[in-house]
Amino acid sequence: MNEMVAQLMQHRSVRSFDPSPVPEADLREIVAAGQMASTSSNVQAYSVIAVTDPALKRELSVLTGNQAYVESCPVFLVWCADLNRLSGAAEAHLEPGADAYADSAESFIVATVDAALAAQNAAIAAESMGYGICYIGGIRNRIEEVSNLLGIPGLAYPVFGMCVGLPDQPSGQRPRLPVEAVLHRNRYDAEKGRGPVAEYDETMTRYLRMRTDGRKSTPWTRIMAEWLTRPNRLHMLEYLKKRGFLKR
């Protein structure tokens, strides 16, 4: 295993940060590395808002579900799928009244994937520089308020946040499903996940017991059943349509 792969295998989410700021040069290097990820047809349909203002971070920590580390991390990156900049850039070349397809499900996928690929590259760059990161899906909890607070325009939406900063304590690494549960050969095999998933239930049960001094031991499959039946962020479809996405 080379050093790069070793670093990827070392990833863990960091939720406790040293307050020292991320220098401007590091931030730019992290974002520039993000930009080098692949992008569909070179549309580069994402933006990132670097939030360092303490009052804004405080508000965001409330809006994301009272996650203290959103406030305590020195920089909170809000990764947006963004077809707004693209539409503005293209405007001068469009016939008046021309139909544009930024509102299609396809364009939504393109922008969302572009944002995710860039963010993951940025995460790896940050980790290689000694920073810790944590993705914050809670940015979608009260997404309309977040969008207003940060002035995010139509045809753009915050996909997730990301805390970045120097870790101030070691954090644990959660085991993943066995490779065989996610890797199929030539064709999708719906049966093949079963054995590895059962094995993973045992792995996660052991891990949870160890991390909680025996207090928790819920199998992964039960946690997933709880996740699936929780009416989580059901406002998203309406919000996205209001933003101009997913119309056709």
Next chain:
Amino acid sequence: MNEMVAQLMQHRSVRSFDPSPVPEADLREIVAAGQMASTSSNVQAYSVIAVTDPALKRELSVLTGNQAYVESCPVFLVWCADLNRLSGAAEAHLEPGADAYADSAESFIVATVDAALAAQNAAIAAESMGYGICYIGGIRNRIEEVSNLLGIPGLAYPVFGMCVGLPDQPSGQRPRLPVEAVLHRNRYDAEKGRGPVAEYDETMTRYLRMRTDGRKSTPWTRIMAEWLTRPNRLHMLEYLKKRGFLKR
């Protein structure tokens, strides 16, 4: 700039491959590195199908828009957003008739982002091992046929493909938007992109001229206008709903 960031900055898409196979151990290492990417609530809602069968690769190269490198790469990875495995795993813990939210826009985003983060980690691992990669959005051109061909079940869909193999010739690196076009400070600033975008039009015009011996020089903003007004993959919304996604 450390070595990892330097590697990220060196990324370029590879479309011409040496036919030698990717050894099984390397494939597993690439996928395992993918699995270490962050995942929302540990749902790990993605799968990857490693296509090495020559006949299947040939069919896929046609279905993705006659892209020869889909056939000529030694392994073609089909990255799927996958809430099917999760639903199956959870089943034993669900009350009969329990409402599950795999069909929400929120769950669709979770699965799509999970797939993208894992794929980007895998791409970086592959590149660090000397392989070249190329994302293939064309997997969505005839997505229903691709899904049938690969036996992809409901509540799963192929987000993109990825050619992997040893590069057999050097490829060029497309410049990206200036950092300032994508990086906002504390709040989204719709105006700030304009200067950097105009600068990028010049950069890309120069780059295109250089790559095509002066034959092409279309500014990026015009290419984006063409992209926006092309009715691209408008079947996606209906396809996704048929697959059980985006119902609410």
